[in-house]
Amino acid sequence: MNARLHHNGRSQGCVGIDIGGTKIEGVLLDATDRVIDVCRMPSHSGESNVVTDIVRVARILSNEALPIGIGIPGQVNCATGQVSNVVNLDIETLELGERVSAIMHAPVHVENDVNAAAVGAAEFVEQVDGNATVVFLNFGTGLAAGLVRGGQAEHGYSGSIGEIGHLPIDPNGFECPCGQRGCLETVASGGAVAKLWPSANPPMPDLIRKARQGDGHANDVLTMVAHAMGDTIQIVAQAYDPQRIIIGGGMAKTGDALIEVIQAELSRRAEGCRFLTTLDIASNIRIAAIDQPIGAIGAALAAKRAQPQS
Numbered sequence: 001m002n003a004r005l006h007h008n009g010r011s012q013g014c015v016g017i018d019i020g021g022t023k024i025e026g027v028l029l030d031a032t033d034r035v036i037d038v039c040r041m042p043s044h045s046g047e048s049n050v051v052t053d054i055v056r057v058a059r060i061l062s063n064e065a066l067p068i069g070i071g072i073p074g075q076v077n078c079a080t081g082q083v084s085n086v087v088n089l090d091i092e093t094l095e096l097g098e099r100v101s102a103i104m105h106a107p108v109h110v111e112n113d114v115n116a117a118a119v120g121a122a123e124f125v126e127q128v129d130g131n132a133t134v135v136f137l138n139f140g141t142g143l144a145a146g147l148v149r150g151g152q153a154e155h156g157y158s159g160s161i162g163e164i165g166h167l168p169i170d171p172n173g174f175e176c177p178c179g180q181r182g183c184l185e186t187v188a189s190g191g192a193v194a195k196l197w198p199s200a201n202p203p204m205p206d207l208i209r210k211a212r213q214g215d216g217h218a219n220d221v222l223t224m225v226a227h228a229m230g231d232t233i234q235i236v237a238q239a240y241d242p243q244r245i246i247i248g249g250g251m252a253k254t255g256d257a258l259i260e261v262i263q264a265e266l267s268r269r270a271e272g273c274r275f276l277t278t279l280d281i282a283s284n285i286r287i288a289a290i291d292q293p294i295g296a297i298g299a300a301l302a303a304k305r306a307q308p309q310s
């Protein structure tokens with residue numbers, strides 16, 4: 001952390017910053033996109049604090065006017081850098097890009113945090129050709145997908161592409177805070193698993209272990225979660241036909257045990273279905289590089305790729 005490495009002033013690098021409700025993480029990339037410095041600190045709620053935190057991290061990482069990429073939760077207008085409805089940072093509407101750019105005298109590009117993480121995660125996945133479509137699934141407190149094509153995040157018409165967590169798949173399911181019933185994220189998210197299996201922290205590895213030991217209730221809960229994750233994966237696989245589906249968010253820390261659960265669920269679905277057997281979705285699934293600051297790296301890459309090519 002904060003290990004200041006010698007920075008070659010001739011190279012044009014960029015800074016990436018990922019800010020969430022509890023922490024802010026920044027990276028400095030060199031001209032070849034290598035991470036040459038990382039900085040983490042607690043974040044603070046409120047519009048002014050968010051701007052101050054971002055500027056502080058950017059200045060620690062570089063004293064040059066390098067392009068700055070920011071990943072932040074909530075609704076983001078990438079064209080203007082305006083963010084709104086960032087509940088866990090207590091922001092209603094903030095001209096984040098303009099504010100940071102005016103202080104730093106540098107170009108600033110703002111992305112939704114899941115989209116930024118998707119761009120970052122795609123960099124660490126093997127065998128992806130330059131124009132490949134990659135879907136990143138953020139199984140965190142909630143559930144959202146990021147869609148990356150040729151290294152760039154897609155945004156859709158309204159900017160809400162990938163908000164699949166609020167697809168209602170079960171009319172008899174749990175009520176969702178969004179006002180619907182049976183949304184995917186009421187079962188297929190880290191937050192949902194913590195509610196359904198509250199006995200351990202982290203819950204998912206414990207749930208899988210107990211189910212494997214023959215605990216009937218654990219098995220019921222895991223079956224329900226695996227089914228909803230299977231639905232999630234099948235939805236993005238068939239809607240976007242991506243080359244890779246990357247499992248990210250807090251649940252990704254469960255690692256191989258989670259991949260085994262997902263692959264078993266997908267194999268069960270493919271039995272007797274020639275279409276699903278041919279699609280072979282399971283072979284395209286990977287776990288995100290959870291040991292890397294993918295959110296900050298993706299924010300930096302998005303900023304760099306948003307610059308006019310010179």
Ligand SMILES: [Zn+2]
Nearest residue numbers: 166176178183
């Ligand atoms: Zn919902």
